[in-house]
Amino acid sequence: MADFVQQFVGGLGAGAIYASLALALVLIYQFTGIVNFAQGELAMFATYIAWTFIDAGLPFWLALVLTLAISFVGGMLIERVIIRPVEGAPELTLVIVTVGLFIFVNAAAGWIWSFLIKDFPNPFPGGALQAGGVSLAYSTLGVLAVVGGVMGLLYLMFRYTKIGLGMRAVATNPESARLVGIRVGWTLAFGWGLAALVGAVSGVLVAPLLFLEPNMMGGVLIYAFAAATLGGFDSPLGAVVGGLIVGVAETLAGSYVDFIGSDLKIGVPLAIILGVLLLRPQGLFGRAVVERA
Amino acid sequence: MSEPENGPKAEEEQGAVSAAGGDRDFLVVDDLHAGYGAVRVLHGVSLRVGEGEICAILGPNGAGKTTLLRALCGMVRGRGSVRLDGTTLSGRSPDTVARRGVAHVPEGRGTFMPLTVEENLRLGAYARRNRAEVQADLERVYGHFPVLKERVKQAAGSLSGGEQQMLAIGRALMSRPRVLLLDEPSLGLAPMVTRELFGIVRSINQEERTTVVVVEQNAHLALDIAGQAHVLESGRIVLSGSAGEIKADEQVAQSYLGYRI
Numbered sequence: 001m002a003d004f005v006q007q008f009v010g011g012l013g014a015g016a017i018y019a020s021l022a023l024a025l026v027l028i029y030q031f032t033g034i035v036n037f038a039q040g041e042l043a044m045f046a047t048y049i050a051w052t053f054i055d056a057g058l059p060f061w062l063a064l065v066l067t068l069a070i071s072f073v074g075g076m077l078i079e080r081v082i083i084r085p086v087e088g089a090p091e092l093t094l095v096i097v098t099v100g101l102f103i104f105v106n107a108a109a110g111w112i113w114s115f116l117i118k119d120f121p122n123p124f125p126g127g128a129l130q131a132g133g134v135s136l137a138y139s140t141l142g143v144l145a146v147v148g149g150v151m152g153l154l155y156l157m158f159r160y161t162k163i164g165l166g167m168r169a170v171a172t173n174p175e176s177a178r179l180v181g182i183r184v185g186w187t188l189a190f191g192w193g194l195a196a197l198v199g200a201v202s203g204v205l206v207a208p209l210l211f212l213e214p215n216m217m218g219g220v221l222i223y224a225f226a227a228a229t230l231g232g233f234d235s236p237l238g239a240v241v242g243g244l245i246v247g248v249a250e251t252l253a254g255s256y257v258d259f260i261g262s263d264l265k266i267g268v269p270l271a272i273i274l275g276v277l278l279l280r281p282q283g284l285f286g287r288a289v290v291e292r293a
Numbered sequence: 294m295s296e297p298e299n300g301p302k303a304e305e306e307q308g309a310v311s312a313a314g315g316d317r318d319f320l321v322v323d324d325l326h327a328g329y330g331a332v333r334v335l336h337g338v339s340l341r342v343g344e345g346e347i348c349a350i351l352g353p354n355g356a357g358k359t360t361l362l363r364a365l366c367g368m369v370r371g372r373g374s375v376r377l378d379g380t381t382l383s384g385r386s387p388d389t390v391a392r393r394g395v396a397h398v399p400e401g402r403g404t405f406m407p408l409t410v411e412e413n414l415r416l417g418a419y420a421r422r423n424r425a426e427v428q429a430d431l432e433r434v435y436g437h438f439p440v441l442k443e444r445v446k447q448a449a450g451s452l453s454g455g456e457q458q459m460l461a462i463g464r465a466l467m468s469r470p471r472v473l474l475l476d477e478p479s480l481g482l483a484p485m486v487t488r489e490l491f492g493i494v495r496s497i498n499q500e501e502r503t504t505v506v507v508v509e510q511n512a513h514l515a516l517d518i519a520g521q522a523h524v525l526e527s528g529r530i531v532l533s534g535s536a537g538e539i540k541a542d543e544q545v546a547q548s549y550l551g552y553r554i
Binding site: 162165166168169172173175176177178179180181182183184 | 386387388391403404406407408412417420464468
């Protein structure tokens with residue numbers, strides 16, 4: 001039992017990281033209908049920026065704040081410069097643009113920082129909290145706390161601030177949003193900035209667990225896709241819940257299902273994606289779109 | 294509008310202000326051409342709306358009534374000029390036009406469905422900064438539409454058609470508009486509800502001196518509350534006059550009012 005609880009909490013820790021990247025995906029999808037395949041690479045790039053600051057001697061948390069600020073501005077710039085010209089284009093065009101962005105950012109990181117792996121410091125103390133035979137690593141608890149904090153702040157922003165209300169209006173009905181005087185273009189850019197920031201959190205949290213290298217986020221992106229699909233691509237809450245479920249499912253399947261082990265773990269999110277698309281395409285929290293013929 | 298009006302006053306036409314103090318040339322549309330891509334819909338529409346007036350735009354389906362309103366608020370780009378109180382609106386984006394005091398209630402009402410009634414109304418005041426004034430205007434809108442006050446926390450999508458139309462007009466009022474553009478407010482509503490709605494529009498116009506341009510298929514109702522009226526056909530204005538004159542016109546009567554004299 002204690003072992004199960006331990007695996008479960010470990011799964012939540014991994015799930016929280018997937019959840020933050022899934023949340024970034026969902027934020028952008030809600031506003032623009034674009035699935036941003038480059039989301040993971042933007043997170044990886046941000047993590048390199050954090051690494052550069054830390055390498056230069058800055059304390060971790062200051063480096064994090066600077067990185068998040070840079071990510072936010074970078075996300076806005078990407079929307080203005082790269083996405084704006086193809087706004088409203090067919091889906092295939094948008095997919096190709098974000099895949100192109102994926103390849104570009106990946107190559108740029110390799111060019112700037114090389115493809116050699118780097119050690120990324122863990123901001124949380126080593127060791128673990130012992131409770132009833134279960135040992136919970138401080139780093140796992142720290143990840144959960146950070147992701148929980150980010151979610152909480154986002155919720156408060158959407159629920160209680162004017163810009164949050166404006167963003168929800170744009171996501172619901174952009175044409176009407178324009179008619180009440182909302183600067184829709186800048187709101188979209190703000191949404192991309194926010195998504196880049198949330199994605200950067202996932203990159204910085206996952207880097208100490210893996211090694212920092214340009215392809216670090218490839219696997220995480222697949223888990224995040226599974227999380228967003230499971231929760232519903234139009235539901236931020238769904239992304240978070242989906243991320244946690246995927247994290248737990250993957251960890252439990254890896255430890256309790258013999259033939260999966262650690263090698264086949266990546267199959268779990270793929271099975272989840274396939275299963276959700278077959279059984280409940282709108283996801284757990286998504287709204288089914290019914291159109292009258 | 295809470296933003297200071299920096300409009301170039303010099304542009305204002307001489308002698309435009311009538312003896313009564315209301316500007317006769319408050320909203321001026323000159324030779325407006327507009328359409329969608331290669332499809333031209335408006336072929337040189339010119340009209341004037343006085344300050345504090347209700348102006349009705351009548352006409353058959355496909356005459357370009359909706360396009361005219363869309364061109365006024367910037368949703369459709371066109372050629373020609375649109376000026377409000379001397380400030381040029383043509384060529385500006387809808388969000389900018391909205392911030393200059395034009396509130397457009399689109400066909401289909403433009404409701405933010407999953408948001409609550411109060412959030413919908415607050416969005417109407419998005420460009421305003423003075424919180425106390427916005428709060429006061431919220432109460433003012435509830436005064437006009439008491440039914441909305443009973444549904445403050447309800448999702449707007451759960452309202453009836455009539456309530457959603459009231460919400461849309463309330464949302465427009467929250468911007469303290471100088472001109473209110475109403476596109477087919479009666480669409481899909483029961484006759485009783487429509488009559489109530491037009492009564493409210495008239496009282497808003499009388500109490501707050503808000504200029505109203507209303508596009509309507511239901512010519513009777515529109516002419517009852519309007520001062521001036523224009524008949525639009527195939528993208529051109531074919532008849533203009535006071536609501537009384539238009540009502541008395543035999544051809545209009547036959548075409549739009551559904552009876553023969």
